[in-house]
Amino acid sequence: MTASAPRPVALVTGASSGLGHAYARQLAEGGWDLVPVARRASRLEALAARLQIPGGVTVQPLVADLTDETGLARVAERIDRGVDLVVNCAGFAGYMPFAELSGEVADALIDVHVRAVTHLTGAAVRAMVPHRRGAIINVASLLAFSESAVLGRFNRAAYAGCKAFIVTFTQLVAQEVHDHGIKVQVCCPGAVATEFHDVAGVPRPPAAMSPEEVVTASLRALDAGEVVCVPGLEDPTVIERYHEAQREMLRQGNRPELAERYRVAAG
Ligand SMILES: NC(=O)c1ccc[n+]([C@@H]2O[C@H](COP(=O)([O-])OP(=O)(O)OC[C@H]3O[C@@H](n4cnc5c(N)ncnc54)[C@H](OP(=O)(O)O)[C@@H]3O)[C@@H](O)[C@H]2O)c1
Helix, strand or coil, X not given: CCCCCCCCEEEEEXXXXXXXXXXXXXXXXXXXXXXXXXXXXXXXXXXXXXXXXCCCCCEXXXXXXXXXXXXXXXXXXXXXXXXXXXXXXXXXXXXXXXXXXXXXXXXXXXXXXXXXXXXXXXXXXXXXXXXXXXXXXXXXXXXXXXXXXXXXXXXXXXXXXXXXXXHHHHHHHHXXXXXXXXXEEEECCCCECCCHHHHHCCCCCCCCECHHHHHHHHHHHHXXXXXXXXXXXXXXXXXXXXXXXXXXXXXXXCCCCCCHHHCCCCC
């Protein structure tokens, strides 16, 4: 980057802690100006104080609650004005037995993981398509793929369902905008050592990746054009085999006739 070239701008939600904080730090180190988003203004101010040095990157905190209509609109409006990268990273677990999940917590899970991710991805796509460049990273979770795994202690139905939405949504958006020159990634970490588990009131997992490592993988995957980034996955052909199983389900299941076992009532 030359001294006179404008710096690229990244908007990162959830930048007051954990993974979002690590995205902000690594992007700043790479010369990106930042718009960090979260509810805790003091955390964002501390991040700005740490990353901004005279002549260096600019950090413009945007305090917003993504469950709040006005807060979400302000973030979308900032994206409308032009950014080069949007990282949708804000999130929380809300782990509890589904029978005990209040409507309020369910709404917040959907607001942060589904509604905000959809609206902010939409704002980013609309702003980036005319310029034929830009990138979007949506942070999901390996728990998006956990429906067949027995992990009862997580009590995670709504959280994992929201993350599964992010995985499907992001991959389909990636297909749609690929030819417009926009890179889109869904990042699916396993356990990461952040405040996530403290907020959820569950013990931190004994074996967890550092947020720095997750972000290193995600940014390298973005450079490489990977749509699905699983930072701990040694054998990436697992992703292709997962996609092949999905295509097989579509091929075999999408027929105009009932399957044999449904043609006669059971009993
Ligand atoms: N840690 C893990 O094991 C793990 C694994 C897989 C995926 N993830 C995902 O990674 C992402 C980041 O989580 P983390 O591990 O970094 O957790 P974290 O340390 O608790 O950070 C969560 C961030 O989300 C922000 N946030 C939460 N609710 C918000 C709201 N209503 N409006 C605006 N910002 C909000 C928080 O900021 P404020 O509280 O200041 O608003 C904070 O910056 C999440 O999407 C999470 O689901 C985490």
